Amino acid sequence: MTVTRVLVLATALLAAAVPVHAEISDGVIKIGIMNDQSGTYADLAGPGSVVAAKMAIEDFGAAKKGLKVEVLVADHQNKPDVGSSIARQWFDADKVDVIVDVPTSSVVLAVNQIAREKNKALIVSTGATSDLTGPQCSPNAIHWTYDTWSLANGTGSAVVKTGGDTWFFLTADYKFGHDLERDTEAVVIKNGGKVIGKVRHPFPNADFSSFLLQAQASKAKVIGLANAGADTTNAIKQGAEFGIVRGGQQFAGLLVFLTDVHALGLEKAQGLLLTESFYWDLNDRTRAFSTRFAERHRQAKPTMAQAGVYSAVLHYLKAVEALKSDDGPKVIAKMKELPTDDPVFGKGMVRADGRKIHPMYLFEVKKPSESRGPWDYYKVRATIPAEQAFRPMDQGNCPLVKK
Amino acid sequence: MIPTQALFGQLLIGLINGAFYAMLSLGLSVIFGLLNIINFAHGAQYMMGAFVAYFALQWAGLGYWPSLLIAPVVVGLFGVVLERTMLKRLYHLDHLYGLLLTFGVALVVQGLFRNEFGSSGLPYAAPPQLTGGYNLGFMFLPTYRGWVVVCSLVVCLTTWYVIERTRLGAYLRAATENPTLVQAFGINVPRMITLTYGFGVGLAALAGVLAAPIYQVNPLMGADLIIVVFAVVVIGGLGSIMGSIVTGFGLGVVEGFTKVFYPEASNTVIFVIMALVLLVRPTGLFGRTT
Numbered sequence: 001m002t003v004t005r006v007l008v009l010a011t012a013l014l015a016a017a018v019p020v021h022a023e024i025s026d027g028v029i030k031i032g033i034m035n036d037q038s039g040t041y042a043d044l045a046g047p048g049s050v051v052a053a054k055m056a057i058e059d060f061g062a063a064k065k066g067l068k069v070e071v072l073v074a075d076h077q078n079k080p081d082v083g084s085s086i087a088r089q090w091f092d093a094d095k096v097d098v099i100v101d102v103p104t105s106s107v108v109l110a111v112n113q114i115a116r117e118k119n120k121a122l123i124v125s126t127g128a129t130s131d132l133t134g135p136q137c138s139p140n141a142i143h144w145t146y147d148t149w150s151l152a153n154g155t156g157s158a159v160v161k162t163g164g165d166t167w168f169f170l171t172a173d174y175k176f177g178h179d180l181e182r183d184t185e186a187v188v189i190k191n192g193g194k195v196i197g198k199v200r201h202p203f204p205n206a207d208f209s210s211f212l213l214q215a216q217a218s219k220a221k222v223i224g225l226a227n228a229g230a231d232t233t234n235a236i237k238q239g240a241e242f243g244i245v246r247g248g249q250q251f252a253g254l255l256v257f258l259t260d261v262h263a264l265g266l267e268k269a270q271g272l273l274l275t276e277s278f279y280w281d282l283n284d285r286t287r288a289f290s291t292r293f294a295e296r297h298r299q300a301k302p303t304m305a306q307a308g309v310y311s312a313v314l315h316y317l318k319a320v321e322a323l324k325s326d327d328g329p330k331v332i333a334k335m336k337e338l339p340t341d342d343p344v345f346g347k348g349m350v351r352a353d354g355r356k357i358h359p360m361y362l363f364e365v366k367k368p369s370e371s372r373g374p375w376d377y378y379k380v381r382a383t384i385p386a387e388q389a390f391r392p393m394d395q396g397n398c399p400l401v402k403k
Numbered sequence: 404m405i406p407t408q409a410l411f412g413q414l415l416i417g418l419i420n421g422a423f424y425a426m427l428s429l430g431l432s433v434i435f436g437l438l439n440i441i442n443f444a445h446g447a448q449y450m451m452g453a454f455v456a457y458f459a460l461q462w463a464g465l466g467y468w469p470s471l472l473i474a475p476v477v478v479g480l481f482g483v484v485l486e487r488t489m490l491k492r493l494y495h496l497d498h499l500y501g502l503l504l505t506f507g508v509a510l511v512v513q514g515l516f517r518n519e520f521g522s523s524g525l526p527y528a529a530p531p532q533l534t535g536g537y538n539l540g541f542m543f544l545p546t547y548r549g550w551v552v553v554c555s556l557v558v559c560l561t562t563w564y565v566i567e568r569t570r571l572g573a574y575l576r577a578a579t580e581n582p583t584l585v586q587a588f589g590i591n592v593p594r595m596i597t598l599t600y601g602f603g604v605g606l607a608a609l610a611g612v613l614a615a616p617i618y619q620v621n622p623l624m625g626a627d628l629i630i631v632v633f634a635v636v637v638i639g640g641l642g643s644i645m646g647s648i649v650t651g652f653g654l655g656v657v658e659g660f661t662k663v664f665y666p667e668a669s670n671t672v673i674f675v676i677m678a679l680v681l682l683v684r685p686t687g688l689f690g691r692t693t
Binding site: 267 | 412416417419521545619659666667669
């Protein structure tokens with residue numbers, strides 16, 4: 001053996017032996033929280049999602065395990081172009097390994113393309129489009145908290161089964177609204193109901209009176225709100241003003257977050273049926289988590305979107321630890337392999353198409369007399385078991401799933 | 404095909420939304436007409452009006468009716484301080500400086516409120532006297548919306564009357580034409596200008612209180628509205644009092660009809676009209692060429 005050969009061999013051995021986390025790119029795991037920090041979706045995700053991510057890193061014990069984890073935050077203003085340029089900047093220049101949260105479905109699909117192109121990871125908590133685990137599914141992405149299909153499946157079918165068989169949709173005019181409307185319409189028709197009209201409103205929109213008048217004139221039993229955030233609360237609030245409910249029609253809020261109910265007040269929101277995957281008052285673990293969260297976030301209880309960010313970051317770090325690498329698709333594959341377990345959703349798993357599986361709940365908003373105080377808003381009407389809560393894998397047309 | 408009855412409903416809805424456009428663009432017109440300041444903080448001041456109503460209720464137990472007076476006064480005073488300390492230094496400079504300053508103030512104020520109260524808004528109920536509604540046959544008119552139209556019409560026409568038809572209004576108009584000469588007659592022009600700004604700001608706050616029961620009391624409520632209102636002012640003609648009232652109501656109606664026939668375009672239709680008007684009449688529909 002020549003001296004050169006010995007040297008080469010020794011160098012190779014040393015290189016392999018020195019750092020434990022040799023595969024962690026630049027020695028730091030960088031998690032980018034991208035969401036709406038200032039606009040209509042800021043309360044339901046926004047800064048609260050950042051708090052949740054930081055709690056996950058602490059609870060995982062990253063520092064003790066010798067893993068260096070950093071959180072970056074950006075405001076995509078609900079605009080796909082802004083979201084895309086942040087994603088490129090993060091992946092190319094700032095060495096971000098995974099983008100988490102991402103409300104606004106149009107932004108989700110844009111960032112999804114970029115994560116795939118740059119071979120990084122994307123975990124969506126707040127964004128809703130079910131296409132992310134359907135035609136647009138990717139080996140680089142996981143859809144964590146809920147999706148339009150599971151909302152439609154929960155609220156849509158419950159409403160039709162209790163007699164609400166004619167529908168009129170008020171739909172936010174972008175990807176999310178269209179998907180939610182499409183998935184709900186399918187559920188309504190499958191359960192024997194009928195859609196007799198729809199109107200697409202600009203996003204965001206403040207005054208709904210004109211659209212409400214059209215919904216009223218349609219005489220549909222149910223007015224399906226395929227929108228979110230302030231659009232939903234404004235529609236419900238103004239609907240009360242125009243006597244929608246007194247006239248015998250009923251609202252179905254297809255995506256309602258806890259913060260929306262808080263903003264509306266129980267007086268206006270009572271009786272509303274809604275589907276979510278998380279509520280702070282479900283069990284001891286969710287209560288303990290939510291109390292800790294509230295202490296760090298203006299005394300507000302977490303929404304399912306924020307709780308989802310916690311759960312997602314926790315599982316991501318577990319996968320990175322097991323793999324000893326932060327390589328995008330490899331971590332995503334590892335996340336699918338490992339079972340999930342956390343205080344938010346309990347035990348669960350991630351499917352091959354990138355769909356995180358856990359139960360969904362059909363909630364009813366309490367009457368003011370039933371509530372013990374701020375944030376005590378929901379009662380559980382039904383639990384939708386994990387295996388029924390999401391679209392069956394063979395119906396999503398995800399190219400990753402072999403037929 | 405849309406039945407005629409439904410169209411009547413939409414016409415009325417349009418007038419209601421127009422009432423807000425009219426009140427806000429009126430305030431902007433008064434301020435621009437007399438101070439030559441493009442008040443970009445108008446939306447933030449409208450939002451502050453709604454918040455003052457909310458605070459009055461939460462902290463002092465004062466309901467809607469006292470707020471109609473308190474909010475314009477409190478926010479108007481804020482305007483007076485702003486004018487005394489900052490705006491008055493900009494009168495001799497280009498319009499752009501006033502615009503930038505007020506825009507900056509708006510961003511700061513909105514940011515502070517958002518930081519404190521979040522972005523999803525706070526609930527504010529209509530007073531019990533104005534809840535419920537009337538069935539007009541072709542539509543259900545909530546009492547509160549009817550009140551908004553009446554209130555806005557009264558305020559707008561009174562303002563127009565004071566500025567165009569009274570002695571006080573004559574002083575104001577004279578002071579814009581030639582402040583030195585008016586001052587020579589013994590009229591305190593700087594004070595008059597300060598109060599005018601306070602009044603314009605108060606109008607925005609009043610609109611904010613009127614809006615509180617309809618929309619959420621939201622830190623961003625003005626930011627969304629102000630851009631549309633500026634378009635209304637441009638269409639009506641900057642500085643024209645009657646112009647901003649008529650265009651405010653008119654564009655509310657146009658927007659209302661767009662929401663029926665082509666809802667997807669309802670948030671752009673006003674800007675399309677603005678572009679067309681600027682092509683044909685660069686000074687706006689009621690603007691004077693100076």
